[in-house]
Amino acid sequence: MMNMVWIAGNLNRRITRLMVVSLVWLGCGTGPCHGSGGNLETVSGDTVAGSLADADASNLAWQHPGFAQPFKFEAALVKRISQPRTDQKQIAEGAFGIELVQGERLYGDIIDIDDEWIQIRTSDIGDLSIKRSHILALSAWNNGEAVVYQGPRDIASWKAEGNWTDLGGTLTTSELGASIVGDVPLPEIADIQLEVSWQETPNFVIALGVDPKKPDESSKKAFRIEVWQDQVVALWESDAVADIVLLGNVESMAGQLRVMVRLDQPNQRAEIYSEAGLMLGQLTLPKQNSTSDRSCTGLRVHNIRGQVRVDSIQVLKSPTFKSHALHSWPDIALNPVPVLVSLTDDSILIGNWISVDDEYWMFQREGEEERQQRIKSSDILQVEFAQSQTPPELSTEVSETTFRLSTFKGQRLAGRYLGVIDGRLQFHPNVSLDPTTLALSDLRTLNQTVTTRNANTSSRLERRRLIAEGTNLRGRFVPTSANESANDSTGAMRFEPMGASPADMLDDFSGRYVIRSTTPIVKTEPPQSPPRPVRPPQGVFGFFVRAFGNNPATQSKTPPSLSLRTGEVIPASVSRIDETNVHFKSEMSAVTKIPSEIIESVRLQSGQYEPTLEEIERERLLMVPRMRKRNPPTHLLIGVNGDVLRCRFIALDEQTLTIETRLETITIERQHVAQIIWLGTRGEDRETEQRPDGLYVKAKLFNGHQLGIVPEQVTELEIVGANPFLDETRIQFARIDELFFGDAAWKEALPKSSSLWELTDAPEPEIIEGGGGDRGTASPLVGETAPEFKLQLLDGTTFALSEQKGKVVVLDFWATWCGPCLQAMPTIEATASKFDSDEVILVAVNLQESPATIKPILERLKIDPLVALDIDGVAGQRYQANAIPQTVVIDRNGNVQKVFVGGGSGLAENLENAITDCLASPDGT
Numbered sequence: 001m002m003n004m005v006w007i008a009g010n011l012n013r014r015i016t017r018l019m020v021v022s023l024v025w026l027g028c029g030t031g032p033c034h035g036s037g038g039n040l041e042t043v044s045g046d047t048v049a050g051s052l053a054d055a056d057a058s059n060l061a062w063q064h065p066g067f068a069q070p071f072k073f074e075a076a077l078v079k080r081i082s083q084p085r086t087d088q089k090q091i092a093e094g095a096f097g098i099e100l101v102q103g104e105r106l107y108g109d110i111i112d113i114d115d116e117w118i119q120i121r122t123s124d125i126g127d128l129s130i131k132r133s134h135i136l137a138l139s140a141w142n143n144g145e146a147v148v149y150q151g152p153r154d155i156a157s158w159k160a161e162g163n164w165t166d167l168g169g170t171l172t173t174s175e176l177g178a179s180i181v182g183d184v185p186l187p188e189i190a191d192i193q194l195e196v197s198w199q200e201t202p203n204f205v206i207a208l209g210v211d212p213k214k215p216d217e218s219s220k221k222a223f224r225i226e227v228w229q230d231q232v233v234a235l236w237e238s239d240a241v242a243d244i245v246l247l248g249n250v251e252s253m254a255g256q257l258r259v260m261v262r263l264d265q266p267n268q269r270a271e272i273y274s275e276a277g278l279m280l281g282q283l284t285l286p287k288q289n290s291t292s293d294r295s296c297t298g299l300r301v302h303n304i305r306g307q308v309r310v311d312s313i314q315v316l317k318s319p320t321f322k323s324h325a326l327h328s329w330p331d332i333a334l335n336p337v338p339v340l341v342s343l344t345d346d347s348i349l350i351g352n353w354i355s356v357d358d359e360y361w362m363f364q365r366e367g368e369e370e371r372q373q374r375i376k377s378s379d380i381l382q383v384e385f386a387q388s389q390t391p392p393e394l395s396t397e398v399s400e401t402t403f404r405l406s407t408f409k410g411q412r413l414a415g416r417y418l419g420v421i422d423g424r425l426q427f428h429p430n431v432s433l434d435p436t437t438l439a440l441s442d443l444r445t446l447n448q449t450v451t452t453r454n455a456n457t458s459s460r461l462e463r464r465r466l467i468a469e470g471t472n473l474r475g476r477f478v479p480t481s482a483n484e485s486a487n488d489s490t491g492a493m494r495f496e497p498m499g500a501s502p503a504d505m506l507d508d509f510s511g512r513y514v515i516r517s518t519t520p521i522v523k524t525e526p527p528q529s530p531p532r533p534v535r536p537p538q539g540v541f542g543f544f545v546r547a548f549g550n551n552p553a554t555q556s557k558t559p560p561s562l563s564l565r566t567g568e569v570i571p572a573s574v575s576r577i578d579e580t581n582v583h584f585k586s587e588m589s590a591v592t593k594i595p596s597e598i599i600e601s602v603r604l605q606s607g608q609y610e611p612t613l614e615e616i617e618r619e620r621l622l623m624v625p626r627m628r629k630r631n632p633p634t635h636l637l638i639g640v641n642g643d644v645l646r647c648r649f650i651a652l653d654e655q656t657l658t659i660e661t662r663l664e665t666i667t668i669e670r671q672h673v674a675q676i677i678w679l680g681t682r683g684e685d686r687e688t689e690q691r692p693d694g695l696y697v698k699a700k701l702f703n704g705h706q707l708g709i710v711p712e713q714v715t716e717l718e719i720v721g722a723n724p725f726l727d728e729t730r731i732q733f734a735r736i737d738e739l740f741f742g743d744a745a746w747k748e749a750l751p752k753s754s755s756l757w758e759l760t761d762a763p764e765p766e767i768i769e770g771g772g773g774d775r776g777t778a779s780p781l782v783g784e785t786a787p788e789f790k791l792q793l794l795d796g797t798t799f800a801l802s803e804q805k806g807k808v809v810v811l812d813f814w815a816t817w818c819g820p821c822l823q824a825m826p827t828i829e830a831t832a833s834k835f836d837s838d839e840v841i842l843v844a845v846n847l848q849e850s851p852a853t854i855k856p857i858l859e860r861l862k863i864d865p866l867v868a869l870d871i872d873g874v875a876g877q878r879y880q881a882n883a884i885p886q887t888v889v890i891d892r893n894g895n896v897q898k899v900f901v902g903g904g905s906g907l908a909e910n911l912e913n914a915i916t917d918c919l920a921s922p923d924g925t
Contacts, residue, residue, distance in 0.1 A: 005687075008137075008181070013866050016087075016596070016879070019734050024701060032843060032845040033739050036079065037049070037083075037084030037168065037169075037456055037470075038050060038051045038052070038082060038084055038168050038169075039082050039167050039168025039169075039170075039470055040060070040073070040078060040080070040081050040849065041060045041078075041079045041080040041081075042073065042077075042078060042079055042498075042499065042765060043077050043078070043079045043448070044065070044076050044077075044474070044499075045199055046472060046473045046474055046497070046498070047167070047470065047471060047472050047473070048062060048064055048071065048470070048471045048472075048497070049064060049065070049168075049468070049469060049471050050062050050063050050064040050065060050070075051063050051083075051440070052081065052420055052425070052440050052443070053070040053420065054419075054420045054421060054422065054423070055070075055072060055419055055420050056419045057416075057417060057418045057419045057426075058074070058075065058153065059072040059074055059075055059419065059501075060072070060073045060075050060078050060081070060417070060420075061073075062081075062500075063427070064503070066468065066505060066506050066508065066509030066511070067495070067503040067504060067506060067509070068491060068503060068504040068505075068506055068759065069501075069503040069504060069505055070503065071497055071500040071501060071502075071503050072501040073499055073500040074499055074500070075401050075417055075778055076401045076448075077499040077500075078446075078448060079447070079448050080204065080445065080446070080447045080448070081168075081443075081445065081446040081447075081911075082089075082167075082168035082169050082170060082311075082357060082444070082445045083168065083169055083408075083440075083443055083444055083445070084169050088864050090409060090497065090801065091143060091144035091147050091406055091409075091410075092143075092144055092409045092410035092411070093108070093123045093143055093144075093368055093409065094107040094108035094121075094122065094141055094143065095108075095110075095140070095141060095142065095143075095377065095378075096108070096109065096110060096138045096139065096140060096141050097107050097133070097138070097139050097140075097141040098120060098130075098135060098138050099135075099136045099137045099138075099139070099277070100130070100134055100135055100136065100413075100431055101134050101135075101431070102137065102276065102326045102414065102430075102833035103275045103276040103277070103412070104190075104404075104412050104413050104414060104429075105410070105411070105412045105430060106122060106128070106130075106411055106412075107122065107141055107144075107409065107410050107411065108118055108120045108121050108122035108123065108354055108414070108831070109121050110138070110361075110377075111127070111356065112356055113354075113355060113356050114133060115132075115443045115479075116131060116229060117129045117130065117131060117132070117433065118130055118131075118132060119133060120375050122411060124407050124408075124409045124411060124438060124439070125407065125411055125413075125427075125436050125437075125438050125442075126434045126436050126437070128187075128429065128434075129243065129432060129433040129434065130431050130432055130433075131431070131433075132337045132385060133337060133385075134431040135385050136277075136384070136385060136387065137382060137383065137384045137385065138334075138380075138382065138383040139206065139381065139382045139383075140380065140381050140382065142317075143781075146317045147315075147316050148157070148184070148185070148186075148187060148190070148315045148316050149184045149185070149313070149314070149315040150313070150314050150315070150434060150638055151182075151184075151312070151314075152170070152171050152182075152310045152312070152313050154166055154178075155171060155180070156180045157182060158171075158180040158181065158217045159180065159181045159182070159215075160179070160180045161177070161178060161179045161180075161912060162175040162178025162179065163175045163178060163851075164178060164180060164469075167470060168470070169308070169444065169445075170309050170310060170311045171306060171310045172309035172310070173303050174303075174307040175303065176303070176304070176305050177302075177303070177304070178302075178303045178665055179300060179301060179302040179303065180217075180300070180301050180310075181210065181212055181215040181298060181299070181300045182212065182298060182299055182300075183212040183297050183298050184296045184297060184298065184299050184313070184315055185297035185298075186208065186263065186265075186295070186296070186298070186299070186315060186426050187295075187315075187317045187318070187590060188264075188265055188266050188267070188295045188315065188316040188406045189263070189264045189266070189317070190262075190315055190316070190318055191206060191261070191262050191263075191315070191316050191317075191318045192258060192260070192261045192299075192313070192314065192315050193258075193259070193260045193261075193312065193313075193314040194206065194225070194257070194258070194259055194260075194261065194312070194313060194314075195205065195256070195258045195309060195311040195312035195499050196255070196256070196257050196301075196308060196309065196310055197256040197257070197308075197311055197314075197682030198255055198306060198307055198309065198311045199258075199306075199307050200254060200306060200307065201250070201304075201306050202227050202250065202306045202307070202308055203227045203304040203305045203306050204218070204223040204226070204227055204301065204302060204303050204306070204308045205224055205225070205227075205300075205301075205302045205304065206224065206299070206300070206301050206302075207219040207223070207224045207299065207300040207301075207302070208222060208223045208224070208261060208263055208299055209223055209263060209265050209295065209296045209297075209299075210222045210296050210298040210299065210300045211296045211298060212296075212297065212298035213377070215298065215300045217235065217881050218296055218298075219300055219302070220237075220801070221237065221238060222236075222300075222728040223235075223236045223261065223263055223270050223283070223679045223690070224236070224295065225247070225257075225259070227250065227304075228235065230246045230249060230250050231246060231247075231248070231249060231250065232246075232250060232253065232257060233245065233246055233247060233249055234261075234270070234280075234281065234283060235283070236268070236270060236283045236285055237285075238285055238286070238902075239743050240286075241285060241286065243283040243284060243285060244283075245272060245280060245281030245282070245283060246281070247272065247280055247281075249258065250439075253863045254593070256273040256311075258274075258304060259272055259273065259274065260273040260275075261273075261282070262270070262318055262419040262523065264318075265295035265296070266295060267287055268284065268285040268286070268287055269282070269283065269284050269285075270282065270283040270284075271283075273787075278712070297678055299313065302780050308488070310447075321717075327706030330342070331725070332899055334607030337385050337386055338350065338351060338352055338366070338385075338386045339351070339352070339353050339363075339383050339384060339385055339386070340383070340384045340696075341353075341363060341375070341380060341382070341383050341699070342381045342382045342383075342384075342538035343375070343378070343379050343380060343381060343868075344379050344380075345382055346484055346533055349363055349365060349372075349373065349375070349770075350365070350366045351363050351364045351365040351366045353383065354372060355629040359376060359377050359378065360374050360375065360376055360377065361374075361375050361376075361377055361380070362374055363375060374841070378687065378780045380576065388520070392567070392585060401417070401448060402414055402415065402416065402430070402446075402448070402449045402495060403415065403416075403417050403427075403446050403447060403448055403449065403851065403906065404446075404447050404449050404813075405425070405427060405438070405443060405444075405445065405446050405447075406444045406445045406447075407437070407438065407442045407443060407444055407597075408442055408444050409442065412430075413427070413429040413430075413431070414429065414430050414434070414449055415427055415428050415429040415430045415431075416428045416430075417446070418435060420869050421437075423439065423440050423441075424437045424438060424439055424440065425437065425438045425439075425440060425443055427644075447461050453579060462868035463516060464476060464513070464515050465513070465514045465533070466495060466497075466511060466512075466513050467511055467512050467513070467514060468509070468510060468511025468512075468744075469510075469511070473513065474497065474498045474546045474781075475495055475497035475498050475500075476495075476496055477493060477494060477495055477496070477513070477714050477719075478494050478495075478496045478502050478714070479494075479714055479715050479716055480492055480493075480494050480713055480714045489504050489785055491506065491507075491695065491839060492695070492712050492713055492714060492721065493505040493695060493697070493711055493714060493741075494714065495513075504913075505695060506695070507693075507694050507695045507742070508742060509695065509741050509742050509746045510742035510743040511740075511741050511744055512738050512739060512740045512741065512744055513738065513739040514737075514738050515733065515736050515737060515738065515739075516702075516737055521854075541869045556612065559571045559606050559703070560572060560573055560602075560603050560604055560606060561602075562574065562584055562586070562599070562602055562603075563600035563601045563602070563694045564594070564596070564598055564599060564600055564725060565599070565600050565601070566598070566599050566708060566724070566725075566746075566886060567698060567708060567746070568706055568707050568708050568723070569704065569705045569707075570586050570589065570706075570707055570723075570726070571586055571587065571588065572586040573582040573585050574602050574604060574652070575649070575653075575654060576653045576654065577596065577602070577649070577651060577652040577676075578651055578654055579596075579651075580595060580596060581594065581596060582594050582595075582596055582599055582602065586726075588707060588726070588729060588730070588731070589726035589727065589728075589729055590727060590728060591725070591726050591727050594725055594726075596678075598725060599678050600677075600678060600807045601675055601676060601677045601678060602675065602676045603674065603675050604670065604673055604674060604675065604676065605640060605671075605673075605674045605675075605764045607640075607674070613644065616788060616789060616790060616874060616878075618875045619760075619877075619878075620872045620874045621636070621646055621874075622679075622757065622758065622759050622760055623759075623760055623761075623762050623872040623873050623874050623877070624760065624761050624762060624872075625757050625848040625871060625872050625873055626762055626763050626764060626847075626848050626873065627849075628850060629761060631648070632679075632759060633646040633647055633648055633661075633679060633759070634647070634648050634649050634678070634679055634680075635647055635649040635659075635676055635677060635678055635679055636676070636677040636757060637649070637657075637659070637673050637675075637676060637677075638674050638675040638677065639670060639672060639673065639674060640672070640673070640674045642899070645661065645665075646661070646679070647661040648660040648661070650665065652670065652676075653670075654670070655669065655670055656668065656669060656670055657669075657670050657673055657917050667704060677756055677757050678760070679758075679759050680759065693709050693710075693712045694848060695710065695711060695741065695742065696708060696709075696710055696741070696745050696746070697710070697719070697721075697739055697740065697741055697745060698708050698740040698741075698744075698745035698746075699719070699731045699735075699736050699738075699739055699740075700736070700738045700739075700740065701731075701735045701736060701737060702735055702736070703735075706723055707723065707725055707726075707731055708724075708745065709721040709731060710722050710723075715733070716734060717732060717733060718731055719729060719733070720732050758821040760892055762872060762873025762874075762877065763847060763848075763873060763876060763877050763881065763882055765813070765815070765818075765847060765876065765881055765882055765883055765884040766882060766884070767818050767819070767820060767821075767883070767884065768820060768883045768885065768901055768902035768903075769820055769883065769902070772807060775898075776889070776897075776899055776900045776910060776914060777898065777899075778899070778901075779879060779880065779896075779899035779901075780880075781879065781888070781896045781899055782896050782897065782898065783895065783896065784895065784896055784901060785894055785895055785896075786809075786888075786890045786894050786895060786896050787801075787875075787878035788800075788801055788802055788881060789801055789870075789874065789875040789878060790802075791845070791868040791869055791870055791875060792866040792868070792869050792871075793866060793867060793868055793869070794854060794855070794866075794868075794869065796849055799843060799866070799868050799889075801894075802894075804841060804890075804894075805892070805893070805894055806892050807838075807839060807841050807892060808835075808839060808840045808841070808889065808890065808891060808892060808915055808918045808919060809839065809840075809841055809843065809889075809890040810832050810840065810841070810842045810843070810885075810887065810888070810889055810890075810911070810915065811827070811845055811879065811887070811888040811890070812824075812825065812828050812842065812843070812844045812845065812865070812885065812887050813845045813847060813876060813879065813884050813886040813887075813888070814844055814845070814846060814847070814884055814885050815846060815847045815848070815849060815855060815880040815884060816846075816849055816853055816857045818884050818885065820884075820885055820902065820903045821884055821885040821903075822857065823864060823903050824863070824883075824885045824887075824902075824907060825844065825861060826861060826863055827903070827907060828842065828844075828887060828907070828908075828911065829842060829863050829865050830908070831908050831911045831912050832911075832915070834912065835915060835919070840868070840915055840919075842865055842866060843865070843866050843867075843868050844865040844866065844867045844868070845867075845868045845870050845875055845876070845881075846868065846869055846870060847866055847869060847870050847873060847876050847881065847884070848870060848872070848873050849869075849871075850871075851869065854867060854869075881899075883901050884901075884902075885902060886899065886900070886901050887899070887900040887901075887905055887907070887911060888900075889911070889915060889918065889919070891918040892918065892919075893923070897914060897917070897918055898910075898911075898914040
């Protein structure tokens with residue numbers, strides 16, 4: 001005898017559940033979608049991008065687009081597989097939704113029935129025969145006509161704050177404070193199914209019914225699901241009251257929350273159901289008297305800390321079916337299982353379901369054994385099956401590892417994975433008599449229901465990870481031979497993930513392999529210099545010795561090195577440099593010389609010697625004056641004390657260095673120079689320069705060095721291959737911090753220092769005839785803080801703009817070869833001299849000329865202004881002196897008030913008025 005109980009009181013709930021769970025994404029449109037956009041997650045938390053491939057029942061084969069063969073994971077070690085989606089949506093097809101035991105669901109049409117089995121036809125997984133005892137209810141679905149939204153769609157459809165990643169059809173973040181807001185839109189009465197997951201300890205807030213334009217403010221009064229320490233709760237609050245429901249313990253949820261929320265915003269009511277359809281609680285707030293507040297249509301996910309992944313958001317208009325009172329079935333054994341049928345005219349029928357005949361179903365009413373009733377299937381809202389208090393037994397062949405699949409059309413079934421054959425998943429549902437197949441293009445997710453295995457890990461492999469887009473995978477590179485890599489079907493770099501078979505890396509793979517975290521290089525400060533000689537040497541050589549001499553070399557663990565334009569940095573002892581080559585010895589290469597044209601820099605001394613320069617000093621070093629454009633500097637020398645000198649390099653030997661600077665050739669001792677940097681046009685052009693064919697790997701070594709290699713063989717201890725300039729090269733794993741592959745080797749691993757030492761031509765100012773009579777407000781500099789500069793004056797002293805606060809400063813940009821400049825200079829000086837010199841200062845900024853050229857011109861004009869020497873053109877560039885004469889008026893607060901370009905009769909009046917206005921202004925402007 002079985003105790004049978006009707007659950008007819010939950011009619012409304014079941015219809016809602018069946019409608020909600022069908023809201024799914026179409027992953028592929030009309031074509032296959034099992035490309036490289038999917039994602040596999042292992043039970044140990046590793047992830048890898050790719051797609052399912054053919055395999056037997058013992059493993060899951062996963063094809064990463066950067067590898068020649070699929071990785072074959074032991075099935076028990078795979079936690080989750082998710083497939084990508086497109087913007088096109090696909091609704092589950094069929095007249096009815098079928099709710100099964102343990103939260104499983106199907107959508108389709110009923111094609112046959114007998115006393116024990118019901119046959120269901122679906123559009124994606126074919127025909128299934130399911131026992132009556134495994135079915136809870138059938139509800140009218142009508143091809144999903146109530147669907148409003150399904151997602152989460154791609155990140156572009158959301159207003160995102162922080163870093164979110166679209167990972168195999170889900171949105172995920174681990175950034176503190178990251179959030180997404182979207183206009184779903186929610187109906188006033190909506191059914192929303194949420195699926196979110198996490199790793200480790202989560203802390204997030206999901207708000208339903210927010211104003212998309214004011215998400216932060218409106219979230220406070222919206223229905224919310226939050227994590228409170230180790231509990232997940234649902235709450236709804238107003239200014240006066242709050243209602244809270246406990247949904248469960250974080251630990252018991254095993255990293256995933258699946259709930260359905262019926263949200264009634266006008267009446268401020270909410271019901272929350274578990275995945276299996278059990279009501280977890282109700283929230284009710286006093287109804288607002290005001291009708292001005294409209295229902296809000298948005299949804300917000302906010303990550304407080306930890307990691308959260310939005311797997312599915314599904315919304316439909318809530319049905320308005322009437323619920324019936326609880327019905328009890330007599331305590332007798334019945335076969336077939338009796339049913340309760342709810343019809344569109346609000347009537348019900350209790351009895352046995354006899355048969356299916358096209359669009360009509362035959363029922364036998366309770367107590368009327370001789371009478372059968374024929375009902376049109378389109379008139380049926382729901383059919384509920386009487387359930388035993390003892391749950392039905394599922395297939396006795398359920399394996400140790402059980403997976404739950406979901407399709408893009410909303411089917412959800414648990415069962416045994418049987419493999420993949422010819423692009424179709426082989427699967428035996430626990431509730432079905434026979435196995436079925438599913439095209440991989442229709443598969444949305446495949447989740448292990450209960451994790452029964454953990455991956456074997458070692459402390460060494462725990463730290464070693466292959467990282468690429470959508471991939472973070474622990475494992476190791478296994479040995480290969482040179483003969484193998486010569487075969488087109490294999491590669492020199494063979495990666496073996498933990499718990500999976502190895503695969504050969506393809507030439508176009510881009511990513512990195514982390515062996516240990518990169519340790520930042522600690523800058524070694526040079527020692528304090530001893531007292532300088534009382535009478536230091538004079539001239540250019542004296543300048544060099546004062547800058548670079550009397551500073552003993554700092555010792556450091558970092559050895560001398562050689563840096564190439566392609567990013568290599570190798571330990572090397574440089575013996576000499578001539579016109580064409582750098583000669584060296586290195587334990588990492590048999591080559592002893594390299595062409596100078598591919599050199600980035602040479603570090604001659606052990607240690608880290610990096611110059612400390614202000615921005616304006618760096619600009620001056622790298623600015624090429626007009627007079628030197630045909631003969632620009634070629635190198636920077638960095639002294640052991642961090643000072644910098646630019647020059648034209650000539651030669652280096654074991655003892656001395658020969659350079660040309662300021663038209664003088666000098667020879668100095670090598671011990672004073674820490675580093676030589678090659679100047680020139682660098683940057684993006686290095687990315688394609690000398691890029692070799694095949695898989696290119698850049699090794700970042702523990703001491704800050706880098707070495708590129710085209711691998712030919714991997715042993716237990718090292719990578720063996722060739723470098724375009726260093727020939728045969730060997731890199732020991734013990735020395736490696738990280739390996740970079742493909743594009744990452746050229747973009748991420750390239751040293752950043754070169755871009756700091758690129759030469760720029762000083763601007764060539766245009767001569768302006770006339771002018772000066774304008775209002776002086778056209779320049780973008782007007783109203784901005786005056787650019788700082790520090791220049792040597794004609795008398796040998798120094799002028800710094802920053803030291804002139806409280807005064808009005810007039811800058812006259814000029815050159816001796818500019819006729820209008822020479823005509824305007826007396827006028828400018830006469831105008832400035834009308835004001836108190838303690839309040840107004842005039843500085844004539846000469847552009848890129850020598851004192852010997854300037855002095856005779858001033859004597860001929862019979863003027864004696866304060867002349868600043870912009871030898872390198874840096875000040876002219878900062879003040880956009882592209883046309884001269886240019887007169888700039890700076891107020892007492894250091895802001896540009898006027899910029900007059902050109903001379904002419906109106907300049908004197910305009911300049912005098914500008915100075916007067918600056919002095920008269922109470923705030924200095």
